[in-house]
Amino acid sequence: MDVTAGGTACELGKDASEALREIRKRGVSGFFRFDKMYFPVIARFVFVLKCVVIALMAVAGALGGVVTMLGGSILAGLGVIVVSIFGGIIVLIVVRISFEMFLIAFNINENLEAIGGKLGQ
Numbered sequence: 001m002d003v004t005a006g007g008t009a010c011e012l013g014k015d016a017s018e019a020l021r022e023i024r025k026r027g028v029s030g031f032f033r034f035d036k037m038y039f040p041v042i043a044r045f046v047f048v049l050k051c052v053v054i055a056l057m058a059v060a061g062a063l064g065g066v067v068t069m070l071g072g073s074i075l076a077g078l079g080v081i082v083v084s085i086f087g088g089i090i091v092l093i094v095v096r097i098s099f100e101m102f103l104i105a106f107n108i109n110e111n112l113e114a115i116g117g118k119l120g121q
Contacts, residue, residue, distance in 0.1 A: 040106045047099050051092060058088025 018041065061084025069077030 037106050037109060040103055043099055043103060047095070050095050054088055054091050054095065058084050060084075061087070 062081045065077045065080030065082075065084060067077070068080055071077070
């Protein structure tokens with residue numbers, strides 16, 4: 001499974017349905033034994049959701065800057081617009097890096113399981 005964050009909505013839906021099938025197949029006891037990690041599958045959906053929320057907040061901040069400009073304070077409104085846009089970009093980068101760090105840890109776990117499986121043969 002590719003552990004990079006992102007992907008199309010169709011891919012996200014397939015991954016989520018795959019995780020649910022795996023839970024049903026293993027039963028509740030398999031879910032609580034932590035045999036398989038579900039975070040990489042769920043992380044894609046959460047990452048896309050966070051990106052959408054951050055983008056909406058940046059747009060709302062920029063619109064607040066426009067309202068401030070229309071209220072008579074042009075320089076303050078322009079500052080709010082610039083800070084909102086650049087702040088949104090910086091937060092998107094930080095969120096991407098944090099999700100990559102989590103996914104790297106899970107990728108290492110999957111690689112170690114594969115190595116352990118080869119050694120056990």
